[in-house]
Amino acid sequence: MSDMALPSFAAPTDGQLTAEMLAAFHDAGVLILRDFVPVEECRALTSRALELVDDFNPEEVHCVFSTTRQTQADDSYFIESGDKIRFFLEEDAFDESGNLRQSKEDSLNKMGHAMHDLDPVFDQFSRSPALKTVADGLGFAQPAIIQSMYIFKPARIGGEVVCHQDSTYLYTEPESCIGFWFALEDATVENGCMYFIPGGHKMNLKQRNYRISECELTTEVLDPEPWPEHLKLPVEASAGTLVIFDGRAPHMSGPNLSDKSRHAYTLHVIDQTCHWPAENWLQRSPDLPLRGFA
Numbered sequence: 001m002s003d004m005a006l007p008s009f010a011a012p013t014d015g016q017l018t019a020e021m022l023a024a025f026h027d028a029g030v031l032i033l034r035d036f037v038p039v040e041e042c043r044a045l046t047s048r049a050l051e052l053v054d055d056f057n058p059e060e061v062h063c064v065f066s067t068t069r070q071t072q073a074d075d076s077y078f079i080e081s082g083d084k085i086r087f088f089l090e091e092d093a094f095d096e097s098g099n100l101r102q103s104k105e106d107s108l109n110k111m112g113h114a115m116h117d118l119d120p121v122f123d124q125f126s127r128s129p130a131l132k133t134v135a136d137g138l139g140f141a142q143p144a145i146i147q148s149m150y151i152f153k154p155a156r157i158g159g160e161v162v163c164h165q166d167s168t169y170l171y172t173e174p175e176s177c178i179g180f181w182f183a184l185e186d187a188t189v190e191n192g193c194m195y196f197i198p199g200g201h202k203m204n205l206k207q208r209n210y211r212i213s214e215c216e217l218t219t220e221v222l223d224p225e226p227w228p229e230h231l232k233l234p235v236e237a238s239a240g241t242l243v244i245f246d247g248r249a250p251h252m253s254g255p256n257l258s259d260k261s262r263h264a265y266t267l268h269v270i271d272q273t274c275h276w277p278a279e280n281w282l283q284r285s286p287d288l289p290l291r292g293f294a
């Protein structure tokens with residue numbers, strides 16, 4: 001794992017992955033495709049996200065978060081968000097008097113988890129013909145977009161994300177999750193870009209997160225061996241870059257202490273031919289069936 005770089009290619013305009021790209025993805029667990037999305041489309045998605053933020057009242061979530069802190073782990077606001085559009089604040093969003101330190105959009109950690117099915121602008125971005133071709137090239141039998149997240153990583157208060165694997169949260173039997181991460185703004189070491197451990201997807205799934213009740217999640221440790229974090233490499237990515245990564249690929253990101261936000265959009269895709277356990281946190285209403293890229 002130690003001397004491996006993270007593979008990076010100019011994006012194929014039609015989404016057709018070459019044999020070299022696929023081999024690199026299977027080796028590293030990560031594939032960087034530069035200029036996959038035109039910058040104007042990145043800006044259009046950001047504008048739409050900010051319109052949705054306009055309609056959100058942070059006081060409502062503040063209550064939920066305060067309650068969570070006082071009464072142990074009530075995760076219902078999160079658990080119920082799989083088929084909705086909900087807003088999650090940064091831990092440092094409020095000052096001691098309970099007022100937002102920064103603007104609303106600069107106080108948010110993320111928005112999720114079903115914009116791709118509920119909002120027409122997100123739907124169109126998430127189901128571009130090129131992205132469908134990429135998913136087909138990755139070998140999905142029956143791809144389904146299980147979740148979307150808009151990551152704000154705001155200036156000054158953007159929180160650190162510790163090393164993890166996404167299959168911990170989006171677990172199928174057998175495992176099938178692949179992440180698609182789009183840089184909507186330039187991501188640098190300074191503003192909290194992602195880091196990956198190249199080849200780390202060949203390690204075990206180290207944790208599984210699941211529901212133990214309607215309003216409570218737990219994380220079970222399957223393999224206590226610590227991550228070889230000294231092997232991590234940063235993914236500095238200009239706006240429009242797509243990073244594809246295996247559900248087992250260990251990744252993390254630092255805090256954003258800079259004065260530049262680091263907006264990104266992520267989609268997670270699973271194969272519907274695999275089993276989706278009922279104890280997974282994300283469960284959708286039968287009124288909103290899973291869809292692929294069609």
Ligand code: FE2
Nearest residue numbers: 164165166251
């Ligand atoms: Fe992740």
